[in-house]
Amino acid sequence: METNKENFEKFINFHRGEASEIEKQEILALIGRDEAAREEFEEMKFLEENIRLYHWQKEAEMVLKKSVRPSIFTITFGKIALAASVILLTTFTYLLLNRNYLPDIIIEQGTLMGEPQSKSSTTQSAQEVSYNLFLMGKASYYADNFSEAIKYYHQALATPNLRNQFYEALKWHLCIAYLRNGEPEKAQKLIDELEKIENPKYKISALNKLKIKTQLMAAKIF
């Protein structure tokens, strides 16, 4: 029995397929002549085989379960990531490329010019001259002549005692004209000034501000 205890590692090697040909012959000869050795040999075979299969099965179970979890996770995560990327890309593209940030203040705010224009009057007030310059600036802007638009807006802004709402609107239009004219620093300065106004009379939507900021950022980078 003690001899078999000495041999048990050889038996395990045999069952693991790691014994040399000579060792195999020796073991086969031993178990052929010794009943106790044969019993030990069989027990080792049984245990080696079953413990190996037990661990292999545990491994296989983990592999099969693992390949399910990632697949569900990957699909869900993949879909969410794709949707988020599309939304982000669309939003960024919209903010970057959308040029519609000039609400028609004149129609919405009928009082911008001050007193209604008298058709019979032949002379124009300073406010009216300023408003006409603003319109000419706007026309130049829509004709993609931004430097001309900037010139008209500056002339309009030079008029003293302009109504706050009109003054702010002019600055906003000038800011955009600078941006389109490739002068982001000047545009940035104007938007900073507009943001400092505590109680603005000319309402600029948060979306329009975001568009301008995104485009300013892109203009500075590229």
Add this chain to the structure above:
Amino acid sequence: MKENIEEKIVKLLRSHSSRDREEGCHLLEKAFKTRVTSWVRKQQGRIPPEDIWQSAALNMILAIQTQKYQIIPGVQMYTFFHHLVKAAWIKEAKHILPQEDIQSRENDFEQTHEEFNPEIAFDVNQKRRFISECLEKLDQKSKDILKAILYEGKRVVDIHEEFDLKNHNNAKQRFFNAKNKLIACLKKHFGYGNE
């Protein structure tokens, strides 16, 4: 081509390298999972296809590793595998479908393809369960020693330090104690030694 994949699956799953066995599992999955899950979806009872796949795939792996499955030239591996899938499905469906439906399925199952006996895989599965139960009765150190020597192929002389045992003889003694306890437990469970 088909046969080559099947041969590869068998070779990989029987390999002593855990990486190869893992690759074998993935290859088996790639080869049969869609087929199995789509078959399960077509059956009554709306049994989750993933459950059936996992149960059948584990039995298939076991059958391959225990040599109960052998490649027969000209016969696809799926023929055997499909029996395991059906068996796993019947086992699950027993709780859901009427008894008559199950009975007819079982009769059909027994009459076809006598050259394969997937029940063998279930016997082996039961054996694995017994081993698991018997191993659970041992303390952690004994389980680890058995694993190190029988599964990882380590030598007794190498493990006494790893397991904080005094010397080589002490390690050998611990191994034999654990081995004898395990054998005694297994004998009780399924008459090992009387086979």
